Amino acid sequence: MDIDEVKAQAGPRAFDPSDDLPEEYRKAATRMIQFHANSEIMGAYLERPFIRQAPSIDRKLAFSAKVQDEIGHAQLLYRAAELLGVKTRDEMLDELAEGTGKFLNCFHYPMTEWAETPMIAFFVDGAAMRRQATLKRSSWEPYAHAMDKVCFEEGFHVKHGEDIMRELATGSKAEQRRLQEAFEEWWPRIIQFFGPTDDKSKHHDFSSQVGLKLMTNDQLRTAFLNSYIPKAEKYGLEIPDEPRITYDEETGRYEVVEEDLDWDEFFSIAKNEFEPGRGQIDTRAAAHDAVKWVRDALDGYETSTRSGAAPQAAD
Amino acid sequence: MRWEVFRQEEEGGYHTHCGDVHAPDAEMAKLFAQIQHGRRKPTHGIWVAPADEVYSVDADETVFGGSTDKSYRWATAYNVDASHAQEVADSEAEQREAEGRRGES
Numbered sequence: 001m002d003i004d005e006v007k008a009q010a011g012p013r014a015f016d017p018s019d020d021l022p023e024e025y026r027k028a029a030t031r032m033i034q035f036h037a038n039s040e041i042m043g044a045y046l047e048r049p050f051i052r053q054a055p056s057i058d059r060k061l062a063f064s065a066k067v068q069d070e071i072g073h074a075q076l077l078y079r080a081a082e083l084l085g086v087k088t089r090d091e092m093l094d095e096l097a098e099g100t101g102k103f104l105n106c107f108h109y110p111m112t113e114w115a116e117t118p119m120i121a122f123f124v125d126g127a128a129m130r131r132q133a134t135l136k137r138s139s140w141e142p143y144a145h146a147m148d149k150v151c152f153e154e155g156f157h158v159k160h161g162e163d164i165m166r167e168l169a170t171g172s173k174a175e176q177r178r179l180q181e182a183f184e185e186w187w188p189r190i191i192q193f194f195g196p197t198d199d200k201s202k203h204h205d206f207s208s209q210v211g212l213k214l215m216t217n218d219q220l221r222t223a224f225l226n227s228y229i230p231k232a233e234k235y236g237l238e239i240p241d242e243p244r245i246t247y248d249e250e251t252g253r254y255e256v257v258e259e260d261l262d263w264d265e266f267f268s269i270a271k272n273e274f275e276p277g278r279g280q281i282d283t284r285a286a287a288h289d290a291v292k293w294v295r296d297a298l299d300g301y302e303t304s305t306r307s308g309a310a311p312q313a314a315d
Numbered sequence: 316m317r318w319e320v321f322r323q324e325e326e327g328g329y330h331t332h333c334g335d336v337h338a339p340d341a342e343m344a345k346l347f348a349q350i351q352h353g354r355r356k357p358t359h360g361i362w363v364a365p366a367d368e369v370y371s372v373d374a375d376e377t378v379f380g381g382s383t384d385k386s387y388r389w390a391t392a393y394n395v396d397a398s399h400a401q402e403v404a405d406s407e408a409e410q411r412e413a414e415g416r417r418g419e420s
Contacts, residue, residue, distance in 0.1 A: 058387055062387045063389045065387065106378060129400070144327065156389055156406075158400070158406075163393040199316060228400075231399050307364075
């Protein structure tokens with residue numbers, strides 16, 4: 001297949017590993033899915049400390065289940081990426097450890113306070129879910145399949161995140177104040193979740209033409225704002241003055257003034273040059289390294305049993 | 316030898332186990348599978364795999380997730396309104412259905 005044929009045939013779940021796809025498609029899909037997989041891992045590492053810091057046994061169990069889910073999503077996604085034949089799973093994990101693997105802007109910021117947890121568990125996960133629901137119709141079938149399971153599980157994550165927010169928002173004055181402070185700190189980052197505006201997006205046109213992506217960054221961001229601003233207001237959160245957000249009475253839709261956002265910081269994060277993010281990459285790399293002996297033992301076992309196995313019966 | 320057959324109904328859908336065939340090799344297995352399992356029902360694709368090469372584990376040998384009450388991992392456990400986002404409501408509906416089947420098998 002050449003690129004023109006791919007564009008002509010592009011549609012929901014149109015291509016699978018049996019198709020002979022051009023390198024340009026396979027590379028674009030790898031970049032997108034690898035980014036997604038890396039983000040699942042980095043997000044899980046950011047939330048992991050809250051298994052210990054959870055204020056109750058219910059929250060502890062839920063965070064533990066959630067972190068487990070996110071690591072599982074990464075496994076599904078690396079498989080979907082690996083099937084494109086561009087990079088192996090090990091190569092992608094190594095790139096993440098070395099700091100060349102890219103991931104979501106929000107997961108480059110430290111999260112230390114309990115009141116911050118709904119910022120990721122409700123807003124960022126909600127934003128991710130909005131995007132992931134559209135990716136069930138991605139043209140790379142293994143990616144779309146992975147989204148079926150991911151979206152099934154994410155409903156719990158988002159509702160759990162909202163439940164924490166509800167608890168804080170209806171709690172003591174101090175809890176309400178801490179929630180508002182966390183919201184003000186995280187709000188611009190959350191809006192930047194969907195990436196640069198369409199005119200600054202490097203990869204959108206191609207990814208959209210070959211059916212990998214279904215909606216533009218701007219469309220997704222606007223859809224997110226329109227669902228989640230009313231939620232924030234419902235819990236009494238005050239939307240910060242900046243970035244400015246306009247409400248169009250006629251269409252009933254919110255729009256953000258993009259120039260109010262810190263795009264220098266965003267693009268330095270995109271290059272893995274933002275300091276807290278670098279620390280988080282290294283922390284995860286060290287944790288990954290600490291259990292290398294487990295992987296080595298499994299690999300050793302696999303090799304020893306394989307060599308002793310009888311020849312395959314097929315054919 | 317025996318081959319397990321997995322049928323995919325629509326393009327992009329899951330291959331679901333639908334039965335097996337006897338055949339001397341993979342080529343013949345594909346042919347028989349087409350005739351036996353892809354002839355009457357709408358079919359987009361078929362996989363065949365040597366039955367000996369399919370390994371299984373069942374509920375007698377292990378305890379699978381989803382059978383014990385872990386309500387904290389279901390969207391339905393959290394009393395907040397998900398109607399602001401269709402995709403969250405959809406996920407909750409899928410989970411409600413799966414949770415309803417808990418303990419059936």
